[in-house]
Amino acid sequence: xxxxVESGGDLVQxxxxxxLSCAASGFTFSKSWMTWVRQAPGKxxxxxxxxxxxxxxxxxxDSVKGRFTISRDNAKNSLFLQMNSLRAEDTAVYYCTRGVYxxxxxxxxxxVTVSS
Amino acid sequence: xxxxxxxxxxxxxxxxxxxxxxxxxxxxxxDSSNNKNYLAWYQQKPGQPPKLLIxxxxxxxxxxxxxxxxxxxxxxxxxxxxxxxxxxxAVYYCHQYYNxxxxxxxxxxxxxx
Numbered sequence: 233x234x235x236x237v238e239s240g241g242d243l244v245q246x247x248x249x250x251x252l253s254c255a256a257s258g259f260t261f262s263k264s265w266m267t268w269v270r271q272a273p274g275k276x277x278x279x280x281x282x283x284x285x286x287x288x289x290x291x292x293x294d295s296v297k298g299r300f301t302i303s304r305d306n307a308k309n310s311l312f313l314q315m316n317s318l319r320a321e322d323t324a325v326y327y328c329t330r331g332v333y334x335x336x337x338x339x340x341x342x343x344v345t346v347s348s
Numbered sequence: 349x350x351x352x353x354x355x356x357x358x359x360x361x362x363x364x365x366x367x368x369x370x371x372x373x374x375x376x377x378x379d380s381s382n383n384k385n386y387l388a389w390y391q392q393k394p395g396q397p398p399k400l401l402i403x404x405x406x407x408x409x410x411x412x413x414x415x416x417x418x419x420x421x422x423x424x425x426x427x428x429x430x431x432x433x434x435x436x437x438a439v440y441y442c443h444q445y446y447n448x449x450x451x452x453x454x455x456x457x458x459x460x461x
Contacts, residue, residue, distance in 0.1 A: 267450075277390075277398065277441055279450040291448045327397055333445040334388035334403035341397055 234258040234337045236328045241342030248318050252342055254311040254328030262286075262306040265332030268313050270324035271341070278324070281313065282332060296322075318346045350375050350444050354453035360461040367429040369456045371420075371442035378422050379446070386446035389418055389427045392455075393438045401440075402427065434460060 240252040254266070267282040281292040281302040290302050301314045311328055325341040351374040361367045377386045385405035390398035400409045402418035405425055415430045429436055437460060442453040 276455045277443070277452040279452070282448075282450075293449050333386065334400060334443070335390075335398075336400050336403075336409065338397035338399070 234330070236330065236337055236339035238326065238328045238339045238342035241326065241344045243345045243347065244318055245348050246319060246346055248346070249314070249316045250318065250344060252313040252315065252326055252328075252344070254339060256309045256311065256328075256330075259330070259337075261304075261309040264330050266302075266304060266311045267329045267331060267335055268302060268311075269327045269329055269335065269338075270322075270344075271327070272321075272324045275324075280326070283311070284332075315344070318344075320346050322346050349449055350377065350447060350451050352442055352444055352451050352453040354440075354442060354456045356456060357454070358457040358459065360459045361429075361432045362461045363434065364431050365461075367432050367436070367458055369427045369440050369442075369458070371425045371427070371453050373423045373425075373444055373446075375446075376422050377444050377446035385421050385425070386444055387418075387420075387425050388443045388445065389416075390441045390443060391436075391438045392441065398441065429458070432458070432460070 235257045237255045268280040283290045283302045287304050299317045303312045323346045327341045328339040329335040330337040353372045355370045387405045389402040392398040406418045417428050419426050439455045439457050441455050
């Protein structure tokens with residue numbers, strides 16, 4: 233059974249940093265593109281970033297470029313999102329998902345709240 | 349960026365009746381080299397993550413009820429629920445993966461009339 237379990241969400245002040253993690257199991261992680269998608273409270277879905285199987289290609293949403301960095305550790309079946317210089321508008325549930333095209337598996341999400 | 353616009357924003361349908369959701373992309377998302385439309389549909393119930401229903405515009409994900417079907421090509425797409433059931437109450441999103449950044453429609457809320 234495929235499982236994606238996010239962690240690391242928290243309440244943080246504007247300008248602060250957080251590192252989200254996603255533990256993957258039930259599939260060959262090292263052969264899968266992975267994607268972060270976020271959802272602000274009561275709002276729709278927004279693609280944030282994705283990363284190739286070997287970590288050598290990464291793409292980020294323009295509004296997070298230079299602040300967020302997606303990465304992975306295939307030896308530990310883990311996906312990460314380093315989030316710096318956080319803003320109020322980054323407040324959202326962050327989902328770890330599998331896929332480069334359609335996203336066939338989603339975690340339950342982790343809540344990031346940016347507020348003073 | 350490719351903008352995805354869904355209509356309507358909300359929809360109330362009687363049990364057993366058909367529900368139709370439209371999704372329009374601001375640019376063509378059909379790749380003529382492989383004749384694939386780079387579009388997916390997701391269902392999100394309250395308090396849950398989204399669930400993949402349809403990909404490549406019309407391919408139903410394994411385990412998804414055949415009440416759900418996708419159609420369309422190029423810039424105009426449709427998700428149809430053939431006979432609405434109580435468990436279909438949710439928000440539905442279309443999603444283009446033709447280019448980066450990937451983008452989603454704003455969502456359509458489906459309720460029971």
